[in-house]
Amino acid sequence: MCGYIAIVAGDKIDVSQSVLASLKLINHRGPDDEGVAVFDHHGAVTVMSSQDTQAQALQDLPDSIAVQPMGSMSGKLGFGHRRLSIVDLSAQGHQPMFSEDGRYSIIFNGEIYNYLALKESLIKVGFLFRSDTDTEVLLAAYQHWGERCLDKLNGMFSFVIADVRAKTVFIARDRYGVKPCYYWFSPLGYWAVASEIKQFTVLPGWRAKLNAQKAYDYLNWSLSDHTSETLFQGVFQLPAGCCVTASFLEPTSNLAIRQWYHTPSAQHDMTFDEASSHFYDLLLDSVTLRLHSDVLVGTGLSGGLDSSSIVCLVDQLMTGKTHQTFSSCSHNPAFDERSYIQQVVKQTTVNPHYVFPDLGQLLSELGSIVWHQDEPFHTTSILAEWQIYQTVAASGVKVTLDGHGADETLAGYHAFFAARLAGMFNQAKFSTLFSEMGAIHNVHQYSYLGLGMQMMNMLLPEAIRQPLRRLSGKMSASIDWMNCAQLGVEPVDPYQQLGVKSQSVQQLSQVQLGATSLPVQLHWCDRDSMAHSVESRAPFLDHRLVDFILSCPDDFKLKRGVTKRILRQSMEGVLPKGIQNRVSKMGFVTAESEWVRSQPEFFSLQLEQAIEKSHGVLNHKACQVGQDILLGKQPYQSSLWRMICFGEWMQQFKVAV
Numbered sequence: 001m002c003g004y005i006a007i008v009a010g011d012k013i014d015v016s017q018s019v020l021a022s023l024k025l026i027n028h029r030g031p032d033d034e035g036v037a038v039f040d041h042h043g044a045v046t047v048m049s050s051q052d053t054q055a056q057a058l059q060d061l062p063d064s065i066a067v068q069p070m071g072s073m074s075g076k077l078g079f080g081h082r083r084l085s086i087v088d089l090s091a092q093g094h095q096p097m098f099s100e101d102g103r104y105s106i107i108f109n110g111e112i113y114n115y116l117a118l119k120e121s122l123i124k125v126g127f128l129f130r131s132d133t134d135t136e137v138l139l140a141a142y143q144h145w146g147e148r149c150l151d152k153l154n155g156m157f158s159f160v161i162a163d164v165r166a167k168t169v170f171i172a173r174d175r176y177g178v179k180p181c182y183y184w185f186s187p188l189g190y191w192a193v194a195s196e197i198k199q200f201t202v203l204p205g206w207r208a209k210l211n212a213q214k215a216y217d218y219l220n221w222s223l224s225d226h227t228s229e230t231l232f233q234g235v236f237q238l239p240a241g242c243c244v245t246a247s248f249l250e251p252t253s254n255l256a257i258r259q260w261y262h263t264p265s266a267q268h269d270m271t272f273d274e275a276s277s278h279f280y281d282l283l284l285d286s287v288t289l290r291l292h293s294d295v296l297v298g299t300g301l302s303g304g305l306d307s308s309s310i311v312c313l314v315d316q317l318m319t320g321k322t323h324q325t326f327s328s329c330s331h332n333p334a335f336d337e338r339s340y341i342q343q344v345v346k347q348t349t350v351n352p353h354y355v356f357p358d359l360g361q362l363l364s365e366l367g368s369i370v371w372h373q374d375e376p377f378h379t380t381s382i383l384a385e386w387q388i389y390q391t392v393a394a395s396g397v398k399v400t401l402d403g404h405g406a407d408e409t410l411a412g413y414h415a416f417f418a419a420r421l422a423g424m425f426n427q428a429k430f431s432t433l434f435s436e437m438g439a440i441h442n443v444h445q446y447s448y449l450g451l452g453m454q455m456m457n458m459l460l461p462e463a464i465r466q467p468l469r470r471l472s473g474k475m476s477a478s479i480d481w482m483n484c485a486q487l488g489v490e491p492v493d494p495y496q497q498l499g500v501k502s503q504s505v506q507q508l509s510q511v512q513l514g515a516t517s518l519p520v521q522l523h524w525c526d527r528d529s530m531a532h533s534v535e536s537r538a539p540f541l542d543h544r545l546v547d548f549i550l551s552c553p554d555d556f557k558l559k560r561g562v563t564k565r566i567l568r569q570s571m572e573g574v575l576p577k578g579i580q581n582r583v584s585k586m587g588f589v590t591a592e593s594e595w596v597r598s599q600p601e602f603f604s605l606q607l608e609q610a611i612e613k614s615h616g617v618l619n620h621k622a623c624q625v626g627q628d629i630l631l632g633k634q635p636y637q638s639s640l641w642r643m644i645c646f647g648e649w650m651q652q653f654k655v656a657v
Helices: 015-024 115-124 134-152 197-202 212-221 272-290 305-317 338-347 359-373 382-395 406-410 415-426 430-444 448-459 462-471 494-498 505-516 518-530 543-550 565-570 592-598 600-613 620-630 639-652
Strands: 002-008 033-039 045-049 066-069 077-083 104-112 155-163 168-173 182-185 191-194 235-237 242-247 297-300 324-328 351-355 399-401 535-537
Touching (some): 002 104, 002 155, 077 104, 077 155, 104 134, 134 155, 182 197, 212 639, 272 305, 272 543, 297 382, 305 338, 305 406, 305 565, 324 338, 338 351, 351 382, 359 382, 359 639, 382 518, 406 543, 406 565, 415 448, 430 448, 448 462, 494 505, 505 518, 518 535, 592 600, 592 620, 600 620
Parallel strands (some): 045 066, 399 535
Antiparallel strands (some): 002 077, 002 191, 033 045, 033 077, 155 168, 182 191
16 A cells, blocks of 8 residues: 556656655655656666665666666656555565566555465466565566456556556556546646645646536535546546556657446346355455455444444454454434444454544644545545544554445445336336335335435436426535536536436446445545555455446345345344344444534634635625525535535645636
8 A cells, every 4th residue: 555656757857856746745655665766768767765765675676777866867757656564564565666677667556465366376477576565466467467467456456567668658547446546737748647636736837727517516416536537627537447558758648548347237146045145255255355464454343234244254254363443433322323333342352442523623634634635525524534544543553444335336325225216117116116115114214205206316307307406405406606607617417427317226336336426435535544554445345246246136235125135144143133134324424514503603704714715616605505504594414514625625725716
């Protein structure tokens, strides 16, 4: 788990100093080591030693590579890397890492969980290894299989490989975008790829300018990370499951991006019991792989099905050993899950840690959180995760296993009810439809009218749907508190464009995995964990598990109001009964509405300042929207927080409109 930057410079800038300046902004991603390399037009490589470089790391480089102290140097390509040591803590894990013949070099962020099995296969065909790192295995895999190596990787990754013979760079990102990968084209004629957007801010030619359409998506629709664009105009992210090859001799302004991973469409023919058994085997193996580490591993524990399953499986695998869990709690019972957490604690031998996010911490750390996140965030619930990783770091744990991805694949969100009902309506399965509505009503106390409205939200054409949303007080495309016309914003519903009007659990899973839910959660988790030099691993995002779940029939995941059916069945005898049969859902939450209503004067002032900081993006009507929420004239909506956070972000990154 690390951070990197690659600059395809074309001799246009001092590449070594630009790389070094960029790396200084991500020390938190890799406090253990630093590496810089510069490539010239012949493919010759010079490794430069900075004050944070482990000296021993430069002793075993190929003979073709020159070594010198850090200084000014131009070149065609620059590589920079900060390392967080997790597997093989020795200096042999230093990056950039080079192949034995010096042809290939890599900068890599992530973990390849099946690297030991890949290593065995590569040894059989003649590869020799000097380290116990997954980085060296990844580099050898690319040497042997080329781009096809991606299909063999089980892990989370973002990496750049330079081929000095072909004068190319190969860039790839994991299937679900767990690890970040951003790129930016400088007006000075070069381009760069990095782990965090802030790394571009110190490069020659940088000027932060607002992407107004994405600002609209964020402010009105609470959406970000749903496309390759960011809130910074001209900064893009390589989409999940994609890769690209480009020359490093001549900088380009366009990248030919290829999608290398595709989710399955076919369904298997297992029975529910057979599928549940297979699911258990896959999840157990996923957790087992993700426990491999040369540093302490802990687990997040919310008290929900997903994290509780991981904790209970880890407890089984670590028989006789105690591992540490980390939970976010609240002094307000409405936002507290300790009654569920304690059920897991009592059944296992864990050493639990509890955090209690509060308004004071949010206000004191808001600037730091926004800076680490790179973009404004949707709700204050991010503070819960931020404080979790603060506590993880203080405990000495450097890796956690967390539950990301389970809700999106296993139909954990209640939004899946509407998709399932809409599908039944379209197929004219009215008897089953009414039976399912009755079950949802009984289990979750949803009204029949409310369920019908949710279903119609999936089915109605936009010309009818949008006015109805406005009348019911929900988000709609047209807003008057943002200066859309002046900014050139097209007021449309991005959810509709992304395919949220799904009519099956399978369809909505695909949308949530690729656009609306998982990408932003992974963004937040990566920044929150790495801000504290902690690696987060997600067992539910093992691609074997995801592919299998997506190939299951919808009713294996959701039926008669019961979500995550296959997970519940597979965890029979593993989870406490109170967790296995739990139907309420909370996740990472804070008492945001309570905080806001407890100090209306303060938040009113924050909103006024945010409008001023927005440089004309928000107008005076935004103040009225906020006041109506603060005074209780309107139900609480997180749009108030988004406006405040947006203003802080605009000021923090000096974003021009």
